[in-house]
Structure formats: structure tokens, C-alpha cells
Amino acid sequence: MKKVICYVNQFFGGIGGEDKADQEPYIVEGVVGPTMAINAALKDAEVTHTVVCGDNFMGSNTEEALSRIMGFLEDKEMDLFIAGPAFQAGRYGVACGNVCKAVKEKFGVPVLTSMNGENPGADMFKKDVIIFKGGTGAVKMRQDVKVLTNFANKLLAGEPNLGCEAEGYFERGCRHEVFLEDIRENTAAYRGVQMLKKKMAGEPYQTELVIPEKDLVPIAPAIELKDAVVALVTTSGCVPVENPDRIQSASATRWGRYSIKDMDRLEAGVFKTIHAGYDPAAGNADPNVLVPLDAVRAYEKEGKFARLHDYFYTTVGTGTTEAEATRMAEEMIPYLQEDGVNAIILGST
Numbered sequence: 258m259k260k261v262i263c264y265v266n267q268f269f270g271g272i273g274g275e276d277k278a279d280q281e282p283y284i285v286e287g288v289v290g291p292t293m294a295i296n297a298a299l300k301d302a303e304v305t306h307t308v309v310c311g312d313n314f315m316g317s318n319t320e321e322a323l324s325r326i327m328g329f330l331e332d333k334e335m336d337l338f339i340a341g342p343a344f345q346a347g348r349y350g351v352a353c354g355n356v357c358k359a360v361k362e363k364f365g366v367p368v369l370t371s372m373n374g375e376n377p378g379a380d381m382f383k384k385d386v387i388i389f390k391g392g393t394g395a396v397k398m399r400q401d402v403k404v405l406t407n408f409a410n411k412l413l414a415g416e417p418n419l420g421c422e423a424e425g426y427f428e429r430g431c432r433h434e435v436f437l438e439d440i441r442e443n444t445a446a447y448r449g450v451q452m453l454k455k456k457m458a459g460e461p462y463q464t465e466l467v468i469p470e471k472d473l474v475p476i477a478p479a480i481e482l483k484d485a486v487v488a489l490v491t492t493s494g495c496v497p498v499e500n501p502d503r504i505q506s507a508s509a510t511r512w513g514r515y516s517i518k519d520m521d522r523l524e525a526g527v528f529k530t531i532h533a534g535y536d537p538a539a540g541n542a543d544p545n546v547l548v549p550l551d552a553v554r555a556y557e558k559e560g561k562f563a564r565l566h567d568y569f570y571t572t573v574g575t576g577t578t579e580a581e582a583t584r585m586a587e588e589m590i591p592y593l594q595e596d597g598v599n600a601i602i603l604g605s606t
Contacts, residue, residue, distance in 0.1 A: 259302035259413045262333060263292040264326075264340040264356050266349045270309035275536045280311030282322050284329040291398060295339060298406035302413050306333060308356070312348035313535075315355065323359045335366050337409055342371035342401040343378060345393045345508070345576045348534070350378025357386040367412055371401045374427070375578045383427040390425055393508075393576070428467070485600040487557075488566035488593055492574030492605050493540065493547040494532030495523070506533035508576035512585045514592060518567040522551040534575030548604060566598050574605060 267277040269290040288296045289307040296304040308326055315322045338360045340353035350372040357368035371391040372379050379388055389408070391401040404425055412418070421428045448465070455462035496504060502513040517523070523544035530540040530547055545551045548569050557565045570589050572582075593601070 259299075259336040260305045260334045261295070261299060261302050261337045261339060261409070262306045262308065262330065262335050263288075263295060263304055264308045264310070264338070264353065265290055265292065266315075266346075266352060267309065267311040268349075270307070272309070275534075278311045278313035278536065280309070281314055282308060282310035282325050282329070284308045284326075291342070291402060292339075294399065294402045295406055295409075298402060298410075300410045300414075302336065302409070305335075310352065310356075312346075312352055315352040316348050319355060323355060326356060327359060327363050330360065330364065335364065337413060338364075338366055338368045339405060339409065340368070340370040342389075342391045342398065342405065343373075343376060344391055344395060344397065344401070345373040345376050346534075347377050347575065350376035351381060352378075354378040354382030354386060354388070358382060361386065369405055369409060369412075371405050375576075379427055384429050387429070388427050390427060480599055482562050482600075483560075485562040486564055486566060486596065486598045487553065487562055487600045487602060488596075488598045489517070489548050489550065489553065489569040490589070490601050490603045491548050491569065491571050492577075492603075493571070494530045494573040495528055495540065495544055495547040495569075495571050496531055498527060498529050500531055504531060504572060506531045506573060508578070508581075509573040509585075510577075510581050512570060512572040512589065514568050514570050514589070516567055517550055517565075517569055520550060521554050523548055532573050532575060534573075549602070553602065562600070566593070566596055568592070 267280045268274055270280075271290050272280060284306055286306055288304050289309065292304050292307045306329075308329060310322055310326065338357065340357050341349070343350040343353045353370040353372065357370050360366065361368045367387075369387050369389070371389040373391050373393050375393075382388060387408075389401065389404050391397060391404075408424055408426075418424065452462045452464065494504065494506065494509075496502070496513055497515060502511050504511045504513055525542055525544060528544040528548075530537045530544070532540075540547045548571070550569070553565060556562065570592075572585055574582075
């Protein structure tokens with residue numbers, strides 16, 4: 258019987274939500290949460306242990322968390338390691354990527370995880386780890402687990418990997434030599450000529466070496482700080498308490514623009530956070546930890562830069578797609594340009 262070890266965060270570990278996001282890593286025998294479904298779908302294999310760690314602890318103490326988890330696994334038998342699924346949860350996806358990469362490098366066993374394409378962990382770790390294309394939320398748990406375990410069963414049985422397109426994981430930029438049955442019909446020369454003929458005839462064809470398109474943002478030119486007109490932009494979900502623009506607490510499609518003219522700081526009870534991706538207690542107690550108006554206003558009075566823009570701009574980052582974030586930024590830009598803003602402080606969480 259092959260042995261599989263899994264990794265989940267504090268939520269899927271069943272100990273709590275954001276209030277337990279600082280949970281230090283620990284390991285338990287057997288299954289926890291979604292690893293029950295993983296275990297049930299495995300053939301000739303079983304989940305022997307589950308590692309649990311809070312997303313905040315992993316994000317804030319990555320080296321320590323990984324060191325402790327590697328220590329947990331030192332004396333464990335393991336044929337395969339599975340993390341997640343992480344869906345569109347950014348901190349969880351990055352955690353799954355970090356743990357899988359560390360396990361692969363230290364123990365040399367196959368590692369698998371799953372997350373949505375909008376999860377930052379997908380871009381960060383897809384070259385190092387096999388990451389299956391997952392759903393946006395836990396409602397897709399059954400589907401994502403099925404895809405993960407189908408491939409896990411093939412891997413453990415020694416069956417061939419048919420590649421990212423056929424198997425359903427993100428392209429990793431790896432090329433493997435494959436010996437095909439019909440050599441004459443499948444030489445590189447033959448395949449190349451067939452593609453050329455299709456191209457010349459205007460027919461669809463698929464290159465065997467896909468060059469991914471990179472969406473590169475050019476680095477902005479340097480400015481003289483003394484001439485800077487500075488704006489505050491945040492993805493922390495800081496809004497007036499009534500949330501007048503009804504910005505969603507996750508997967509945001511709306512943003513807000515709120516006046517800070519003649520304000521030296523954001524007052525608790527007047528502003529709050531509606532962000533669902535972290536513990537709001539500190540932000541609600543002092544909104545300036547979300548939008549640092551107090552510190553920036555002090556710098557303005559000291560003459561460190563020309564002036565502060567009269568508004569701050571806000572939305573929520575958790576679960577928000579790159580496409581929606583790009584659209585919202587493009588909608589903000591005309592307001593910033595109108596006031597001559599040439600520097601932005603973009604605060605996250």
C-alpha cells in the first residue's frame with residue numbers, strides 16, 4: 258500500500274477561519290477535512306498523515322514553518338505529497354506551493370496541488386510543482402479532488418504522464434523525450450512539414466513549442482520626490498462604515514473613491530474594512546494601518562513631497578481576478594491624471 262501525506266490550512270483543517278490563521282504547523286495521523294475525500298479516491302494508496310498550518314503563520318514565518326514541517330516528515334514514509342486544493346485563496350495557494358516545492362526538493366517525492374488560475378500561487382510555483390487547474394471556491398472541491406486523485410493514481414501506478422494539456426495542469430515549460438510507436442509518421446521533420454502545410458493553407462495548427470505571452474508592465478521612470486503628487490490606493494477594503502459603493506468583501510468587481518481632504522488621519526468608527534481575507538480587528542481599530550494617511554500627511558507637512566491627492570482609492574484583493582483588477586485600475590487612472598498625480602502608494606494587507 259502506497260503512502261500519501263497531505264497539507265491543508267487552518268480552515269480546511271477544521272480548527273477555524275481568520276481567527277485561527279496564526280495557527281502554528283502541526284501534523285496528525287490520518288485524514289482531516291478534504292483529505293478524507295482524497296483518501297477515499299486513492300487506489301492502492303492511503304493518506305497516512307495530514308499537516309495543518311495557518312495561512313498567516315505560513316505567510317509571515319515561511320522559513321520557520323517550512324523547517325518545522327520538513328521536520329515532521331523526516332521519519333515518515335511517503336510516496337506522494339498532496340497540498341490543497343487551494344482554489345482562488347491567494348495565501349493558501351502560496352502556502353501550498355511553498356510546501357510542495359520544499360517537500361520535492363528535500364525528499365525527492367512527487368508533489369501535487371490544485372488552484373485556480375487567478376491564484377497568485379499558480380504563477381509563482383507552476384514551474385516547480387505540478388499544479389492542476391482548479392475552481393474558484395470550495396464548491397468545486399469534489400471536482401478538483403477528482404482531478405488530483407485521478408492523476409495521483411496514475412502516478413503511483415507508474416502510468417505515463419500524458420502532459421499538461423491532456424492531464425489538466427498548468428504548463429510548466431518542461432519538454433520530455435517521448436518515443437512514439439509509428440516512427441515514420443511521427444518524426445520531427447514529418448510533423449514540422451504537416452504544420453507548415455496547414456499554415457500555408459490557412460488551416461488551424463498547434464505548435465509543439467508554445468511560447469507563453471508575458472504581460473509585462475514597464476517600470477515607471479524615476480521622479481523627483483519633492484515634485485511628487487501622491488495618491489493612496491489600497492486593496493485592503495478600507496471604506497466608510499456604510500460602504501456606500503457596496504464593494505464586495507471578496508472577488509470584488511467594484512471600487513470606491515473617498516475624500517481625505519483636510520483629514521490628518523482616518524478615524525475608527527468612520528472608516529472600516531469589509532475585506533473577508535484577513536482578521537479585520539486591527540484595521541477597524543485604526544484604519545490608518547490600512548491606508549497610512551497619518552504617516553503620509555506628516556511627511557507632506559514636512560515637505561518631503563509636493564502634496565497629497567484629495568482622495569484615496571480602494572477595493573478588495575482577495576479572490577479578485579486579474580482582469581477585474583486591471584479594469585478597475587483603468588477606471589481609476591483618469592481621476593488620478595486629472596489631478597496631476599505622478600506617484601502612488603499602493604497598500605495591501
